[in-house]
Amino acid sequence: MTESTSPAFEGLEVGQTVAERALTFTRDTLVRYAGASGDFNPIHYNDVIAEEVGLPGVIAHGMLTMGSAASVVEEWAGAGNVSDFQVRFTRPIPVPNPGEAVVTVTARIGALDDDRRTARVDLTVQHGDTKVLGRAQAIVDCD
Amino acid sequence: MPVNQDAEGRSYGPFEPYEVTRVKIREFADAVDAYSGAHRDVAVAQAEGYDDLVAPTTFAVIIAQRAEFHVVTDPDVGVDFSMVVHADERFTHVRPLVAGDLISTTVHIDSIKQRAGIAMVTTRAELVDQDGAPVSTVTSTLAVREAA
Numbered sequence: 001m002t003e004s005t006s007p008a009f010e011g012l013e014v015g016q017t018v019a020e021r022a023l024t025f026t027r028d029t030l031v032r033y034a035g036a037s038g039d040f041n042p043i044h045y046n047d048v049i050a051e052e053v054g055l056p057g058v059i060a061h062g063m064l065t066m067g068s069a070a071s072v073v074e075e076w077a078g079a080g081n082v083s084d085f086q087v088r089f090t091r092p093i094p095v096p097n098p099g100e101a102v103v104t105v106t107a108r109i110g111a112l113d114d115d116r117r118t119a120r121v122d123l124t125v126q127h128g129d130t131k132v133l134g135r136a137q138a139i140v141d142c143d
Numbered sequence: 144m145p146v147n148q149d150a151e152g153r154s155y156g157p158f159e160p161y162e163v164t165r166v167k168i169r170e171f172a173d174a175v176d177a178y179s180g181a182h183r184d185v186a187v188a189q190a191e192g193y194d195d196l197v198a199p200t201t202f203a204v205i206i207a208q209r210a211e212f213h214v215v216t217d218p219d220v221g222v223d224f225s226m227v228v229h230a231d232e233r234f235t236h237v238r239p240l241v242a243g244d245l246i247s248t249t250v251h252i253d254s255i256k257q258r259a260g261i262a263m264v265t266t267r268a269e270l271v272d273q274d275g276a277p278v279s280t281v282t283s284t285l286a287v288r289e290a291a
Binding site: 004005023029032033035036037038039041049053062063064066067068070071073074075078079080082083084085086087088089135138 | 177228
């Protein structure tokens with residue numbers, strides 16, 4: 001006996017907000033992601049190197065932002081039910097030390113496919129007033 | 144040194160298979176704040192119909208980036224990694240990765256586009272399981288600035 005965790009397709013409406021979360025990135029968050037992912041590019045922990053390559057300082061891994069945004073969708077969609085997810089990285093997210101960067105994620109239904117019973121979820125991901133991801137779209141398999 | 148346009152169309156791998164483990168799934172889930180019990184508790188994952196712990200949506204980046212490493216460190220491709228910015232990323236999953244999977248990966252350089260001192264290098268990593276069945280496609284574009 002298995003319990004499906006995928007959302008019910010019936011009743012979904014384009015424009016509906018299905019998930020929202022504020023993410024807080026600190027240097028600790030970046031180090032944790034570096035270890036978990038194996039991405040040890042020093043621009044994500046070393047201010048001197050980050051500034052040498054023209055950045056304002058240490059920035060978050062784009063894939064940390066993408067992965068955390070996926071978690072917001074997944075909390076609604078259920079684990080394993082996001083079959084496609086794409087983003088463009090449009091702006092870096094500087095992470096100060098000490099301090100934190102707060103990133104807001106809003107996930108709305110962008111389109112519904114009746115034949116496949118999938119929902120396209122469009123994400124708005126902002127750091128302050130700046131959009132940090134472009135064309136951020138997930139496909140969720142529904143019931 | 145500019146990125147070598149002739150590298151377009153090259154493929155690398157498959158490499159030694161990557162073993163998806165429970166420990167790594169939990170660690171990655173913690174790192175991206177993925178709260179589902181199916182990433183942490185085998186009983187929860189099995190109740191949801193999976194054989195073992197389910198990987199978060201972007202877990203495949205661990206496997207894909209290990210394969211892409213062979214592209215960006217190939218001296219004949221000519222990527223200066225200190226000048227790289229990640230431009231875009233896409234995951235297309237046939238099924239979710241689960242603990243116990245042994246994943247073989249082949250990475251292809253799908254395109255290299257040069258414009259105004261920046262080379263856009265798009266790679267596509269194809270992940271297949273121990274039975275040879277496709278699991279995921281991971282497409283990634285790096286913007287490589289050329290040193291002034």
